[in-house]
Amino acid sequence: MLDVEQTNCLxxxxxxxxxxxxxxxxxxxxxxxxxxxxxxxxxxxxxxxxNQLAGIGLLKAINGFDESFGVRFSTYAVPMxxxxxxxxxxDDGSIKVSRAIKSCAKQINIFIEQYSAEHGAQPTVKIIAxxxxxxxxxxxxxxxxxxxxxxxxxxxxxxxxKTQELLDKLPVEDRQEDIIESLQLKTAIAGLxxxxxxxxxxxxxxxxxxxxxxxMLGVSQVQVSRIENKIMETFRKDLTG
Numbered sequence: 001m002l003d004v005e006q007t008n009c010l011x012x013x014x015x016x017x018x019x020x021x022x023x024x025x026x027x028x029x030x031x032x033x034x035x036x037x038x039x040x041x042x043x044x045x046x047x048x049x050x051n052q053l054a055g056i057g058l059l060k061a062i063n064g065f066d067e068s069f070g071v072r073f074s075t076y077a078v079p080m081x082x083x084x085x086x087x088x089x090x091d092d093g094s095i096k097v098s099r100a101i102k103s104c105a106k107q108i109n110i111f112i113e114q115y116s117a118e119h120g121a122q123p124t125v126k127i128i129a130x131x132x133x134x135x136x137x138x139x140x141x142x143x144x145x146x147x148x149x150x151x152x153x154x155x156x157x158x159x160x161x162k163t164q165e166l167l168d169k170l171p172v173e174d175r176q177e178d179i180i181e182s183l184q185l186k187t188a189i190a191g192l193x194x195x196x197x198x199x200x201x202x203x204x205x206x207x208x209x210x211x212x213x214x215x216m217l218g219v220s221q222v223q224v225s226r227i228e229n230k231i232m233e234t235f236r237k238d239l240t241g
Contacts, residue, residue, distance in 0.1 A: 002028050007073050014062050022062065029058055032074055036081050043089065050085060057084030105142050108132065124218035125198070140198065192231065199227045 002010070007028075013021035026033075033054040040050055061077035111131055115123040129136045192200070198217060202208045203224075210228070214221040 004072060008067050011062055011065055011073065022059065025062060026055060026058060029074070029077065032077065033058060033081065036078065036085070039082075040085050040089070045085075045089060049088075053085045053088050054081045057081035060084065101142055104132070108139070108143060122215055125216050126218055136194070136198070140201070196227055196231060199224055200231055203228060 007025070010021045010025050014025060033051065037047065037050045037054050041047065045053075057080045058077055061073070061080035064080070065073055065076055108128060111128065112122055115127070123131075125136045125139050129139045132139070134142075195217065199213055202213045202216065203210070208216070210221050210224045214224045217224070
C-alpha cells in the first residue's frame with residue numbers, strides 16, 4: 001500500500017505524462033475500484049464495462065487532484081469514479097424511475113396545485129404524507145424523482161446552438177471541493193433526527209431556500225435557520241478536529 005507522500009509523488013509524475021506512474025496508481029487503487037464497481041453490479045452494465053468506466057474515473061481524479069485540498073487521494077477519487085459510472089448509466093438509459101413512482105409523483109403534484117388554490121399556500125410534507133398514506137421521507141424522495149438529470153452532452157434548443165453541447169457552456173471553475181464536502185456532509189447527517197436530516201437534505205441536496213423548506217415542513221424560517229446553523233457548526237468542528 002502506498003502512503004500519502006508516495007501517492008502524491010506518483011500523481012505529480014502522472015500529470016507530467018509518466019505512463020508508468022499512472023499504471024502504478026491504477027494497480028494500487030484496484031481494490032478501491034472493485035469496491036465501487038460492486039455497488040453497480042446487476043444494473044444492466046457488464047462487469048468489464050463497469051471496471052473500465054471506473055478506471056476512466058480514476059484517471060480523471062488523478063488529473064484533477066490537488067494536494068492543497070487537504071484530503072487523501074482515495075477520498076477525492078471515490079465520487080469521481082462513482083460519477084463516471086452513474087453518468088454512463090444515466091446517459092445510456094440504464095437508470096429509470098419506475099412508472100409507479102412517476103404516477104405517484106404526478107398525483108402529488110395535482111394535489112399540491114389543488115391544495116394551494118384552496119388554501120393559498122403549499123401543503124407541508126406532513127399533510128401530503130397523510131393524504132397519500134405514506135412516510136414523509138418517501139414523499140420527499142418521490143417528489144425529488146420528478147427532477148430528472150439532463151445530459152451535459154445534450155445540444156441546445158435553439159437553432160444557433162445545435163453545434164454546441166451543454167458541456168461547452170458550463171463554467172470551468174473547479175467544484176471538486178464542494179463535491180468532497182457534500183459527500184462528507186451526507187455521511188455526517190445519517191444519524192440526525194428525521195426533521196434535522198430533512199432540513200439539510202432539502203437545503204443542500206435539493207437546493208431549496210430556507211423559506212421553501214420552512215413551508216414544506218410546516219415550521220418557521222427562523223427554526224430552519226437555527227437547525228441548519230447548529231448542524232453545520234457541528235459539521236465544521238468535526239472536520240477541523
